[in-house]
Amino acid sequence: MILDLTETPILAMLQVNGRLTFIDEEVAINQEGRTTSDITDITLHAYHVFVRAGELNIGTEEKPF
Amino acid sequence: MVLDGALEAGNKVLVNVGSVNFYGIQRTQNARLRLPVQVGQINDIMVDAGLDWVAGDELYFAPTTIQMHHSDYRIIESYSSSTGLLTLTRGLDHYHYGASKSTAGQYNGADIRCEVKLLTRNVKIAGDDTDGWGGTILTTTMLEVDALQTRVGHIVMDSVQVYNCSQRDTYKAAVRFDLAYTAETRRNFIRNSAIHNGLGWGLAVKDSSHVTVENTAFIGFRAVGIMIHSSKMLNFDGVFVADVPEREVVAIDKFVDKRSGWAVCSYFGESGCDDISIINSAAVGTVWAGFMMYGHECGESST
Numbered sequence: 001m002i003l004d005l006t007e008t009p010i011l012a013m014l015q016v017n018g019r020l021t022f023i024d025e026e027v028a029i030n031q032e033g034r035t036t037s038d039i040t041d042i043t044l045h046a047y048h049v050f051v052r053a054g055e056l057n058i059g060t061e062e063k064p065f
Numbered sequence: 066m067v068l069d070g071a072l073e074a075g076n077k078v079l080v081n082v083g084s085v086n087f088y089g090i091q092r093t094q095n096a097r098l099r100l101p102v103q104v105g106q107i108n109d110i111m112v113d114a115g116l117d118w119v120a121g122d123e124l125y126f127a128p129t130t131i132q133m134h135h136s137d138y139r140i141i142e143s144y145s146s147s148t149g150l151l152t153l154t155r156g157l158d159h160y161h162y163g164a165s166k167s168t169a170g171q172y173n174g175a176d177i178r179c180e181v182k183l184l185t186r187n188v189k190i191a192g193d194d195t196d197g198w199g200g201t202i203l204t205t206t207m208l209e210v211d212a213l214q215t216r217v218g219h220i221v222m223d224s225v226q227v228y229n230c231s232q233r234d235t236y237k238a239a240v241r242f243d244l245a246y247t248a249e250t251r252r253n254f255i256r257n258s259a260i261h262n263g264l265g266w267g268l269a270v271k272d273s274s275h276v277t278v279e280n281t282a283f284i285g286f287r288a289v290g291i292m293i294h295s296s297k298m299l300n301f302d303g304v305f306v307a308d309v310p311e312r313e314v315v316a317i318d319k320f321v322d323k324r325s326g327w328a329v330c331s332y333f334g335e336s337g338c339d340d341i342s343i344i345n346s347a348a349v350g351t352v353w354a355g356f357m358m359y360g361h362e363c364g365e366s367s368t
Binding site for chain 1: 076077079080081082084085087091187207218223
């Protein structure tokens with residue numbers, strides 16, 4: 001799942017049981033048709049984030065965020 | 066939040082028994098003052114040239130005198146990459162020593178020029194510690210009895226800024242490894258990151274293994290910067306711990322709080338630590354002690 005919200009509501013609990021990835025700028029432009037000016041910070045608000053059986057990803061080693 | 070009925074994760078927490086991978090854009094973290102700066106100085110502050118620092122970046126100026134509390138946190142108004150001259154948005158509160166060349170030749174290898182650290186990164190984990198209860202990032206192990214499965218967390222944080230995390234008067238550091246025994250193939254990494262300004266500890270590694278921390282600063286925590294207990298196969302290289310004053314609540318007469326920049330296998334008494342390497346690292350502006358750790362037996366070459 002891709003997180004592409006500029007700002008999430010404040011979540012009481014977010015449990016990750018798959019793969020949650022903050023959207024990459026290049027993906028947003030090339031695959032979603034956004035323009036550079038559309039790209040803003042992505043903010044996830046939560047009290048508890050529980051990465052249980054999966055991954056939480058921001059950027060990659062080859063392509064930092 | 067409590068895991069397995071034993072390990073208290075706390076609230077405002079990122080608990081990881083899966084995989085967390087955060088990669089921000091790498092920034093130049095380290096610089097030295099090239100000229101001394103005076104109280105109130107706001108411009109013509111000379112640091113190294115050729116850095117990638119820009120207006121709006123946050124900096125930390127380490128103390129260089131016997132007054133260990135003389136740290137400064139400031140925002141860049143402008144920086145010239147060609148000259149290395151900085152202008153800040155507000156004047157400095159303290160004097161900091163600087164010189165054009167390292168003083169290592171004069172002081173037995175010690176370069177005593179003020180270390181200036183960049184705190185800003187583009188991937189940020191921000192806690193809200195207005196109630197004294199900032200966030201924590203916990204990597205641990207969880208046994209799921211129903212599924213007969215043990216989950217062990219794995220984390221990589223590269224070029225990440227963590228601030229307002231850790232919880233006052235607890236062992237809940239900004240970044241925690243607790244019961245996180247893993248294998249070399251799943252070694253945890255914290256690199257090129259700035260973890261700063263919490264009301265409790267900066268990093269706690271307890272009953273864990275295979276953690277590497279490189280080129281990372283832990284700045285502005287209370288009582289203890291980094292605590293290691295009963296852990297093994299930990300590597301620290303280029304880790305800078307600074308501005309670790311005493312806690313605010315020490316009000317009882319004759320009560321001496323435990324405080325140190327680094328408390329390596331010493332905070333809870335001697336504790337089965339093994340294969341822990343700390344090189345090229347520093348403790349600056351820490352009250353009472355920079356490093357607290359057990360010595361080894363005479364003639365023992367490996368501890």
